[in-house]
Amino acid sequence: MEPSDWELVQKCQAGEMSAFQELVSRYHQKVYVVILGLLRNREDALEVSQETFFRAFRKIGGFQGQSSFYTWIYRIAVNLAIDAQRRQKRNPLDFRESMDGLLESHDEVARDPFADVHDRELRENLISAINSLTPEHKAVIVLRTIEGLSYKDIGEILGCSEGTVMSRLHYARKKLQDKLSSFL
Amino acid sequence: MKRLKKLLRLALLFSLVQVVAGDRVDAADPQSVQVTIGTILVSNQNDEFDPKLKSMEKQLRVLKYRSYRLLKDETQTVPWRGDKSFDIPGGRSLTVTPQEFQNNRVSLKVRLTERNKPLLDTTVTVPNKGHFLYLGGPPHEGGTLVLSISAAAQ
Amino acid sequence: MNDCERTQENIGRWFDDELNRAESERIRVHVESCTACRAAQQRMEKIDQALHGVLAAEAAQVEFTSFWRGVERRINERRPWHREWLDRVIGVPRSAWAVPAVIALLLALLSLDSYFPAWRGGVTRSGFAAVNSIDAHGRSVALLRENETKTTVIWLYDDQEGEDETAEEAPKAGPAF
Numbered sequence A: 001m002e003p004s005d006w007e008l009v010q011k012c013q014a015g016e017m018s019a020f021q022e023l024v025s026r027y028h029q030k031v032y033v034v035i036l037g038l039l040r041n042r043e044d045a046l047e048v049s050q051e052t053f054f055r056a057f058r059k060i061g062g063f064q065g066q067s068s069f070y071t072w073i074y075r076i077a078v079n080l081a082i083d084a085q086r087r088q089k090r091n092p093l094d095f096r097e098s099m100d101g102l103l104e105s106h107d108e109v110a111r112d113p114f115a116d117v118h119d120r121e122l123r124e125n126l127i128s129a130i131n132s133l134t135p136e137h138k139a140v141i142v143l144r145t146i147e148g149l150s151y152k153d154i155g156e157i158l159g160c161s162e163g164t165v166m167s168r169l170h171y172a173r174k175k176l177q178d179k180l181s182s183f184l
Numbered sequence B: 001m002k003r004l005k006k007l008l009r010l011a012l013l014f015s016l017v018q019v020v021a022g023d024r025v026d027a028a029d030p031q032s033v034q035v036t037i038g039t040i041l042v043s044n045q046n047d048e049f050d051p052k053l054k055s056m057e058k059q060l061r062v063l064k065y066r067s068y069r070l071l072k073d074e075t076q077t078v079p080w081r082g083d084k085s086f087d088i089p090g091g092r093s094l095t096v097t098p099q100e101f102q103n104n105r106v107s108l109k110v111r112l113t114e115r116n117k118p119l120l121d122t123t124v125t126v127p128n129k130g131h132f133l134y135l136g137g138p139p140h141e142g143g144t145l146v147l148s149i150s151a152a153a154q
Numbered sequence C: 001m002n003d004c005e006r007t008q009e010n011i012g013r014w015f016d017d018e019l020n021r022a023e024s025e026r027i028r029v030h031v032e033s034c035t036a037c038r039a040a041q042q043r044m045e046k047i048d049q050a051l052h053g054v055l056a057a058e059a060a061q062v063e064f065t066s067f068w069r070g071v072e073r074r075i076n077e078r079r080p081w082h083r084e085w086l087d088r089v090i091g092v093p094r095s096a097w098a099v100p101a102v103i104a105l106l107l108a109l110l111s112l113d114s115y116f117p118a119w120r121g122g123v124t125r126s127g128f129a130a131v132n133s134i135d136a137h138g139r140s141v142a143l144l145r146e147n148e149t150k151t152t153v154i155w156l157y158d159d160q161e162g163e164d165e166t167a168e169e170a171p172k173a174g175p176a177f
Helices: A005-013 A017-038 A043-061 A068-086 A093-106 A112-133 A134-148 A151-158 A162-179 B002-022 B052-065 C002-017 C023-032 C035-061 C064-077 C081-089 C096-109
Strands: B031-043 B067-079 B084-088 B092-102 B106-114 B117-127 B133-140 B143-154 C130-135 C141-144 C151-156
Touching: A005 A017, A005 A068, A017 A043, A017 A068, A017 A134, A017 A162, A017 C035, A017 C064, A043 A068, A043 C064, A068 A134, A068 A151, A068 C035, A093 B052, A112 A134, A112 A162, A112 C035, A134 A151, A134 A162, A134 C035, A151 A162, A162 C002, A162 C035, B031 B052, B031 B084, B031 B092, B031 B106, B052 B067, B052 B133, B052 B143, B052 C141, B052 C151, B067 B084, B067 B092, B106 B133, B106 B143, B117 B133, B117 B143, B117 C151, C023 C035, C035 C096, C130 C141, C130 C151
Parallel strands: B133 C151
Antiparallel strands: B031 B067, B031 B143, B084 B092, B092 B106, B106 B117, B117 C130, B133 B143, C141 C151
């Protein structure tokens, strides 16, 4: 039977590096995707994701299991991503190139070429719309949409109440719908 | 020469400690903030100074009241950008939201409400584990409430 | 509030499965019969799917071995600060750290009062609290800063008349500053 996250954490605390490696293996993609949703490009997201696990490694001795490991790691990830976002000084051209990179990898052959164009336009404008949100609003929509986390878990990660999560999600969705109305 | 080397090494140590103590830490490094709110009743009804307020006597005396009594002292751990509320007598509540940690100072968003109506919204920066900020004015039991606010990033 | 308004207010929570069973069922029934609310649900679904489509597939592109190498490199590179400091101090030739040492000495001398406050006769803790913004929602407010004790006070005046008339000694205008 697979060891639980908490069992792996305890092994890390006892000095077993392989246990930490296993935790990274379980969560690296989830963390990366959440950070990618908050930042603008893959390179930054990769950097911040690796930094997230490095910080977790440094602090794992103090982790006492009061929250689940995944909310703890997401909290570190979101804080780092929000900070990175505030420091980002990329110009609009760089952003556009990064964004195109994200879209190109998902070019699929669609049966209906017009639907494909329409979906592509939606995705292109979606990235732009997401990036117009504040870091806090972006964080809730990414955590909810990508990870399907409950309001309670999102609240724990972001350090706010469920009510705040709910109102931020409501606001973020409304703003996205307003910006993307012609594509929906 | 040996004495000079010793002196230089001491100097390096001093300055290293200074740099570490005053360094900007990424907001992501300290995971939470311990916020302490003291609720103090000040008035001119009598002459008393609560011994529990000894550490802040010099600052409180600036207000030039005759009587100072500590009603309660509460500490809560608040995550960054999270908020926690402190009950204040008279149907009031103080909500504190740590915003940022920079240059060994903690930025806080503070809201004082009375029966859920906002009385005051303020953003302040307090030295980490340093001097208190005082927020006073709400009347209570023949005197006035003064709230001491301090923060310690963890 | 009519059915549509109530549904629109809660449709996000319903979509996220955060409602109780009774309310969830009510919204489900309403959405099935209401074109506008069904359209709202579909818009939400479309945005969700599009975002998921763009980002979730990215996850598969992150290959674990190289990711782990990056994490491991960070762990191995960052040795305890005191070891790095020792290596630097001992390893570098004497003449190379003479200049930084002099600068450090100057810094140390300038900061001595933090460790020996009697020199200045000042308070042991440094730094004022700063007030960056205030909104007193229409009430009068005063800000006091006292240099000697490094005290910062925000005073909110009770502008409303007729309150607290029972207090004989209640201060009329706040503290005496």
